[in-house]
Amino acid sequence: MASHFSRVAFTYDRTRYHPPEVSGRIATAITAPVEKFFRDPLFLELGAGTGRIAVPIIARGYRYIALDNNPAMLEVLRQKVAGVARKARLVEADACELPFERHSLHAVIAVHFWHLLDCWQEALRESLRVLRPGGFLFEGWDQGDGESEDWRIQQKWQEILARMGYRLVRGRHQARLAEVERELLRRQLEPRTRVVAEWVEMRSPRTSLEMLSERIYSFTWAVPEEVFRPSIAELLAWASDVYSNLDAEYPVRWKFLVRTTRL
Structure with missing residues (x-):
């Protein structure tokens, strides 16, 4: 999916973000445990993307390696940390x-990452290899309440795909988290x-539709183009009928979870 993310890196950055106070809490949850045991710790983030996890930690002056396999994502991140990246490396x-x-x-960070890999076992093994004794593995993810208009739009799209004879597979992220947990145990x-x-x-129907049409979510990636485009066209038509104003915002409730493992 590297070429896909090259096209939509800026859309991804604009739509997949955390409010500043949330970013601060996440950064503290990751850095505080490490600081208790190590001086001047070095952090590595896998699949850093455009930096929603990296930027607030880098801004606090920590040594940080942001790793991604997509240069477009890293370029967006490079622009965002240009003034505060003295101790940061983008790889x-x-x-x-x-x-x-x-x-x-001293710490490896993986946020919404394992389910993107076929070789997740190797990536986990590599993560544990590079960690020093007493180091930390942090896994993070957003979790929605499942009752918002955003979810309703996604469910409608799933129904449209089903009528077209395509079964949308979802839940891969949570299933992979469970696999990783079993391996750690x-x-x-x-x-x-x-x-x-x-x-x-606060999110509008237009934003929800954009995130689907730009294939921001990993569950959209496997849908063949010949099915994807007409299904999105039908979804847009449905949304125009249902919502009098596609820019009217509705609330989406979120939690951010961190799973911490210390070697």
Whole structure:
């Protein structure tokens, strides 16, 4: 999906964001435990994208490696941290074969990431390899309440696809998180999950439709183009009939969870 993200990096950055106070809470939840055990820690983020996790941590002056395999995403991030990136490195590389020495990092961060990889076992193994003893693996994800207009629009699209004979597969992210947790437990590690932030996002039907039509969500990627385009056209027509104003905003309630594993 690298070429896809090259086209939509700026849309991704604009639509997949956290409010400043939420970004601050997430940054604290990740950095505070590490600071208790290490001086001047070095953080690595896998699949850093355009930097919604990286930027607030980099801005606090931490040493930080933002890794992604897509140069367009990294270019957006590079522009955002141009004035505060003295201790930051942006690295284009494969998470399944990390270009770092064994035991060279204090923390590895993976947010909405494992489900994007076929080689997630290798990426996890690599993450644990580069962590020094006592280091931290942080996994993070957003979790919606499932009752918003945003969810209604997604469900309508799923119904349209079903009528066209295409079964949309969802839930891969949560399923992969469960797989990773089982692997961590198998390694006799102790992952612990907690909610670190809650907030309400105001979102319009137009934004929800844009996120689907630009294939921002990973569950849209496997839909063949010959099915995808007519299904989106039908969804847009439905939305124009249902919503008198596509720019009228509605609330979407979110939580951000962090699963922490210490070696």
